[in-house]
Amino acid sequence: MTENHRERLRQLYQRLHASYGEQRWWPAETPFEMIVGAYLTQNTSWRNVEQALANLRAAGRLSLAGMRGLSVEELESLVRPSGFFRQKAARLKAFATLVDARFAGELAMLLSLPKMQLRETLLALPGVGRETADSIVLYAAHQPIFIVDLYTRRLFARERVFCRVRGFDPLLVAYDDLRLRVEQAFEEATQDEAELTRIYNQFHALIVADGKQRRRANS
């Protein structure tokens, strides 16, 4: 039964890997850029995010130091193309403020917290929900955690992953129920943290690649 779920998940992972190859995520040069991207892409197409990131880079503000000396109004104008720009600007400011106030302005100090402590710290920030927190844990802190997003839910529903678990609809179950279910499946196969990190990194990237591909094919 659990054996079955694990197999189905592994097959899905292998199939995606065969179709799309290595993904090398997250598309960012630095942890800070990765985190900014995670905020900006909330319910927003990556294309729009790229414009906002390009604005920040061109202004020399795509760093913690760069963001410190920026008024909220200036930040708003730079991230405008990514939408929800007033919220996002305020929330990015709040993130920078946290790092300065509690981690001596060192992003690496925040990211070196134990995994779950990092997750809780991130979740306490305005504008950071589970997906954003987990993205940062996995792709900035390189700790093993499985990210659930809308693509994941749709893919699992379509592929009938966990379909034999009673009352378990990937489209409807609570975020952490789905995350833990996936993590249990892979942790049965290996307990090597670095290996799990690679798997979750690759798997999520493949799921997004598949989701985007499918969306393009549909239009």
Add this chain to the structure above:
DNA sequence: CGCCAGGCCGTGT
């Protein structure tokens, strides 16, 4: 033109 994109939060039941 309308719909939606790698969510999150406040409010109401």
Add this chain to the structure above:
DNA sequence: ACACGGCATGGC
């Protein structure tokens, strides 16, 4: 605990 509306831009 869950449902729903608001947040905003740019591409198709």
